[in-house]
Amino acid sequence: MTAILLAEVNVWLDVIFVILEILVFVVFFVVHLGVSIPTGRFRKQWIEKQWPKHDWAPPALPKFMHFQHLTMMLLLGLSGMYIRFPFFEGGRTPMRYVHYVAMVIVGLNFFWRLWYAFFSKERDWKEFAIGKKDIASLIGVAAYYTYFSNNKPHVAKYNVMQKMAYDLFGLMMIAQGLTGLALLTQPFIFGTSPREILIGWWLGPLVGGTAMAGAWVRIVHYSLNWLFIIVTTVHIYLAAGIDLPCTLDFFGIKKLEVDPNAYHHAHDDDHADVPVHAPAAAKAD
Amino acid sequence: MRTRLTIAAVLAALMLAVAPGVANGAQATTSTAMPSATATRSISSTAPYALDFTLPTESKAGCMVCHGDENLTRLKAGKTVTFYIDGDAYAKSIHATTLCVGCHLDFAYTAPHDGTTQWQTTAKLSCKNCHDKQFLAFGQGVHRRAVDATGAAAIEEAKKPLCGDCHGSHDIMQITDSPAGKAALHKKGYEICGRCHQEYWDSYDDYYHGAAYKMGAEDAPACWDCHGYHDILASSEPASLVNATHLVETCGSGDCHDQHGTATDKFIQDAAQMIHGKRAVREANPLVVFFSRIFDGIGSLFGG
Numbered sequence: 100m101t102a103i104l105l106a107e108v109n110v111w112l113d114v115i116f117v118i119l120e121i122l123v124f125v126v127f128f129v130v131h132l133g134v135s136i137p138t139g140r141f142r143k144q145w146i147e148k149q150w151p152k153h154d155w156a157p158p159a160l161p162k163f164m165h166f167q168h169l170t171m172m173l174l175l176g177l178s179g180m181y182i183r184f185p186f187f188e189g190g191r192t193p194m195r196y197v198h199y200v201a202m203v204i205v206g207l208n209f210f211w212r213l214w215y216a217f218f219s220k221e222r223d224w225k226e227f228a229i230g231k232k233d234i235a236s237l238i239g240v241a242a243y244y245t246y247f248s249n250n251k252p253h254v255a256k257y258n259v260m261q262k263m264a265y266d267l268f269g270l271m272m273i274a275q276g277l278t279g280l281a282l283l284t285q286p287f288i289f290g291t292s293p294r295e296i297l298i299g300w301w302l303g304p305l306v307g308g309t310a311m312a313g314a315w316v317r318i319v320h321y322s323l324n325w326l327f328i329i330v331t332t333v334h335i336y337l338a339a340g341i342d343l344p345c346t347l348d349f350f351g352i353k354k355l356e357v358d359p360n361a362y363h364h365a366h367d368d369d370h371a372d373v374p375v376h377a378p379a380a381a382k383a384d
Numbered sequence: 385m386r387t388r389l390t391i392a393a394v395l396a397a398l399m400l401a402v403a404p405g406v407a408n409g410a411q412a413t414t415s416t417a418m419p420s421a422t423a424t425r426s427i428s429s430t431a432p433y434a435l436d437f438t439l440p441t442e443s444k445a446g447c448m449v450c451h452g453d454e455n456l457t458r459l460k461a462g463k464t465v466t467f468y469i470d471g472d473a474y475a476k477s478i479h480a481t482t483l484c485v486g487c488h489l490d491f492a493y494t495a496p497h498d499g500t501t502q503w504q505t506t507a508k509l510s511c512k513n514c515h516d517k518q519f520l521a522f523g524q525g526v527h528r529r530a531v532d533a534t535g536a537a538a539i540e541e542a543k544k545p546l547c548g549d550c551h552g553s554h555d556i557m558q559i560t561d562s563p564a565g566k567a568a569l570h571k572k573g574y575e576i577c578g579r580c581h582q583e584y585w586d587s588y589d590d591y592y593h594g595a596a597y598k599m600g601a602e603d604a605p606a607c608w609d610c611h612g613y614h615d616i617l618a619s620s621e622p623a624s625l626v627n628a629t630h631l632v633e634t635c636g637s638g639d640c641h642d643q644h645g646t647a648t649d650k651f652i653q654d655a656a657q658m659i660h661g662k663r664a665v666r667e668a669n670p671l672v673v674f675f676s677r678i679f680d681g682i683g684s685l686f687g688g
Contacts, residue, residue, distance in 0.1 A: 105654040106665040109591065114671045183591050191601035308648030310641055314655065 105314055112318065116325035123329050127336040135340075138246050150344045152361035155256070161215070162349050168208045172327065174201040179324050202279060209272055226256045227266055233259035268330060271323055278320040282313060447484045473555035478565075486510070487553075508548030515547075521614035522547070526621075550576045550613075570606050573597060577607040590662040603639070610634055610659075631656050 135141040143149045157165075178198040181190055216224040236252035237259050243251040244260065251258065257265065281297040288296065298316055299309035306312050338346045348355035450456055451469040458465050474480060485491050487510040490503055512519035522528060533541045557565035578585030588594035588607075597604035608616070610626055617624040625634045631652045641647035641655075658665075666672055 106590075106658040106662045109658070110662065110666045110669050110672075113666075114669055118671070185596050185599035185601065187599065189600040191596055191599065191603070307650035310647040311651040311654070314651065 108318060109321075112322060112325075116322070116329075120325065120329055120332065123332050127333060127340075131336070132340060134246055138249075140246075144340075144343070151342050152358045153345065153355055154357060154359050154361040156348060156355040156357050158221075161221075162351065164208060164211065165349055166351075168205065171201040171204045171208065172331070174198075175205060176324060176328060179321075183321060202276070205272070206276060209269075209276070212269075223256075227262055227269075229259060229262050229266070230254075233262060264330065264334070268327075271326060271330070275320065275323045275327070278316050278323065281316045282320060284313070469554050477554060477556050478558040479554075479556060489513075504548075505546065507553070508546035511547040511551070518614050519547075525612075525615040526617050545580065567602070570602070571600065573606045577611075581607075584660060587660045587663045590658045590660075593659050605640070609640075626656075628653070 132141070135144075174197055178194040178201065181187075181194040182198065185191060215221060216227065232254045236254050239248065239250065239252040240258045240260050242248035255262075277297060280293045283293040285292055287293050292299075294313050294316075295309055298312045302312035302315070303309040306315055338349075344353065344355050347353040448469065448471055451467055452471050454466075454468045456467045458467060479487075487507050488503060489510055490506045527544050529541045529544050530537070557568050559565045559569055574585060584607075589598065593604055597606065611619075612625045617627075619626045621627060622629060624630065632647065632649050635641045635652045635656070636647045641652070
C-alpha cells in the first residue's frame with residue numbers, strides 16, 4: 100500500500116490538474132464570457148470599445164521585461180512538462196538545458212522586479228501592498244467579477260484581487276524556485292547537492308530519506324507548475340477580456356491612450372459600468 | 385550445364401581475385417565496391433544449384449561475392465528472405481577482420497548451403513568460442529537452455545534467445561570503450577528485450593525512466609541497466625538484480641540514485657513500484673476509467 104502511494108499520488112495529480120485546467124478554461128472563456136453578453140459588458144467593451152481608462156502607461160522596460168518573462172515562463176512550463184511527459188524524440192538533454200537557462204533568467208527577472216519595486220525610480224511596491232481599503236473593497240470587486248454588481252471599487256492602480264493574484268504569483272515563484280533547486284542532485288558545495296542542503300536534513304528524516312524527500316518535492320514542483328498554468332490562463336482571460344488596450348500596449352501592438360483624469364470623475368472610488376443605453380457623451384473615448 | 389559451369393568459373397575467378405587482399409590482413413573499406421554476381425534463386429530442394437564450389441580461401445570476400453548482392457533473396461513459405469550482408473556495416477563492425485567461417489562454423493562450401501536452419505543456431509552461438517566469460521555468465525541466467533528438454537518443453541527452450549538474437553550479427557559494434565557502440569546498444573531496448581517481453585516493454589512508461597527511454601533519453605536506463613544481461617534472472621530469484629532485496633544496491637549504483645547513500649530502501653521500493661506499475665495505476669484510476677468510458681461512448685456514436 101505504502102509502496103504504491105507515490106504512483107497513486109502522481110497519477111491523481113496528472114488527472115486532477117488536467118481536469119482543473121479544462122474547468123478553469125471553460126468557466127472563464129465560456130461561462131464568464133457568455134454571461135457578459137446578457138449583462139451588457141460584452142457589448143460595452145467589444146462593440147462600443149468602452150475599455151478601462153488609464154492615467155499612466157507602462158514604460159518600455161517593464162513591458163519588455165513582461166514579454167521576456169512571459170516567454171521564459173512558457174519555456175519553463177513547456178520544458179518542465181516535457182521532462183515529465185516526453186513527447187518527442189531526443190529532447191531530454193536539450194529540454195533540460197532550456198529549463199535551466201529559462202530558470203536562471205526568470206530568477207534574474209524576479210530579483211530585477213524586486214529592485215524595480217523597492218529601489219528604482221518607479222518604486223511601485225505600494226501598488227502591490229494590500230491595505231485595509233483593499234480588503235474592504237474585496238467583496239465589491241468579487242461581486243463585480245461575478246456579475247453581482249456593475250460597480251468595480253477603485254482603490255489603487257490594481258484592484259485587490261489583482262494584487263492578491265500578483266502577490267501570489269511572486270510567492271509561487273519563490274516556492275517554485277526553491278523546489279526546483281531541491282531537485283538538483285549534483286554536488287554543489289563540499290560535495291553536497293542542493294537537494295541535501297535544502298531539504299535533505301529536515302524533510303528527509305520525515306519521509307524516509309533524502310531521495311524520498313526529493314520525490315515529494317518533485318510532486319510539489321509539478322503541482323506548482325500546473326498552478327502557474329491555471330493562474331496564467333485566468334490572467335490571459337482577464338487581461339484580454341477586461342482590459343484589451345492595456346494588453347495590446349504590453350505587447351507593443353497598439354499604444355495605450357493615457358487620460359490624466361481617468362480616475363477623477365464623479366465616482367472617485369467606483370468604476371461603474373456605463374449602461375448600454377447611456378448617451379453617447381457619457382461613453383469612454 | 386555448360387552455362388552453370390561458366391558461372392562457376394567466373395565465381396571462382398572473382399574469389400581468387402579478392403582473396404589475396406584478405407589473406408594479407410587487409411580490411412574491407414567502405415569505398416571499395418563489393419564484387420557481386422547476379423543472384424540465382426534456388427528452385428527447390430529437389431532441384432538445387434548444380435554448383436558445388438570450393439572456395440579458394442576461407443575468406444569473407446569470397447562469401448561476399450554472392451552475399452554482397454542486395455538481390456540475394458529466397459522465397460520461403462511465400463516470404464522473400466534476404467541473404468544480403470551489408471558490406472559497409474560489416475566493415476565498420478567490431479568483427480570486421482573476422483572471417484565469415486569464424487562464426488559460420490558449419491559452412492559446408494556448397495550452395496545452397498543447407499536446407500535446415502541449424503546454421504543460424506550455430507552462428508548465434510559461435511560467440512562463445514571467443515567470448516567464453518560472457519557465455520559462462522549466460523549459462524547462469526534465465527535464458528540458458530535446458531539441453532535435456534523434450535517435446536513441448538524443448539520447443540519452449542528453443543524460443544530462448546542466443547547471443548546473436550540480442551547482440552545482432554554482422555553489424556555488431558564495439559561496446560567496451562566505445563561511446564558510439566554504447567549509444568547504439570542503449571537504443572535497442574525493444575529489439576533486444578521488448579519484442580519478446582512485450583508486456584514489460586509496454587508497462588515501462590513511468591515518467592522519468594520508461595517514457596524518457598522510449599523517447600531516446602541518453603541517461604534513462606535501458607532494460608539491462610536494471611535487470612542485468614548475460615546472467616539475467618527473473619525478479620523472483622533472490623540473486624536477481626531487481627529482486628526486492630537488491631533494489632537499493634541496483635538503483636543506487638553508477639550515476640543513477642547514488643546520492644551519497646541517500647537512496648533509501650523506502651524510496652527505492654516506492655520508485656520501483658512506479659517503473660512498471662504506473663501504467664496499471666493510471667488505468668485503474670476511477671476518473672481515468674470514467675472519462676475513458678465517456679470518450680469511448682462518444683467514439684462509438686461516430687462509429688469508432
